[in-house]
Amino acid sequence: MSQIAQRSLCESIEAMESAFRSAASGIDGLPVDDVVLLRMLQMVAPALEAAFGREVRKHAGIGKTEFRTLLLLLGSDGCAAPSELSDVDHLGRANMTRVADALVKRGLATRTADADDRRRISLCITAKGRKLVTRLVPGIASGETAVFEGIGMAQRRQVAGALRRLAANLDAWNRSQR
Amino acid sequence: MSQIAQRSLCESIEAMESAFRSAASGIDGLPVDDVVLLRMLQMVAPALEAAFGREVRKHAGIGKTEFRTLLLLLGSDGCAAPSELSDVDHLGRANMTRVADALVKRGLATRTADADDRRRISLCITAKGRKLVTRLVPGIASGETAVFEGIGMAQRRQVAGALRRLAANLDAWNRSQR
DNA sequence: AAAATATAGTTTGTTGATGAACTATATGCT
């Protein structure tokens, strides 16, 4: 049994907000609305990912990152270089090696050397991998429908726009740190 | 040097969206808008947290979870039980033990037994811990201002509302899985 | 042509989280 879920996520968010607002009343200059919003983001995103990960593990026996890599391969005509995949998924190359290892071990992808550039390999989804993705899509679709219930298209666009903006601001910040 | 940042986060988001849309054109029933939006969430939130974590590590020598626990203690009149803190921060109790260990080791918090309930302890922020939080607040404030630039109050409310809705839907989903 | 620099992928050790199991204690039920 998970050792997290004493309270629900909603209850934790309420309690977190209350605690931060209380803390802010004794601290000058803390932009508590921003702190709370960022913390909500950082609580909800991992919780969504964890739930997705548990479903994928249960139904496919692989991790969420492995599954996502299969989707990304499908979006690249079936094959891609690990360095490309790690860029697209914003992960480390070392991690992508681990993910590739796991997929190859289960026969869901293959590694083949690049004919033109011997530094590179091509990771390609197999027929078994395609079948697995096809099998899980209905469950994914219904899960996502459930999770987005009550959030209209206009609000989703607002969220997407805000996330892009946050990413751009973070990129600018990271550039300024070097 | 970080092995992730070949591309910027923005570039990864564009590439991810393109790859998922391409994948979806060959897969019936994949709600690609939702997939993309969830994946953006799951890329941006950890990136923000990682950046914050690096700053905190650099300026305070502690992790982001340790720092956040100090803030939560301030919001609880200085003391709280680890089980309470883990609920508020939506973390495992085992993890909160690790966080408490780190804070106590650095003299930023103390553990004291509860007089009424010998199962419980109180984790209390020390004067040193308060000073550390006070010292970091200006940097946090400016970082958060930077990261939210270009996102107006109305849009922030839309994002907050969507996050609460996502949390509620996820709680409902988790309840239905038991 | 040779040397310097950059890129691709891997290996290794570390980190921060989790899940399971444990001990100690409190509460509720009979």
Added chain:
DNA sequence: AGCATATAGTTCATCAACAAACTATATTTT
């Protein structure tokens, strides 16, 4: 009073990620 159940916090093993360093190869510069 005694037993069953629940809660609090800890320990331990595991996992999925990272950072650093490495080897091999390609490209650029001199």
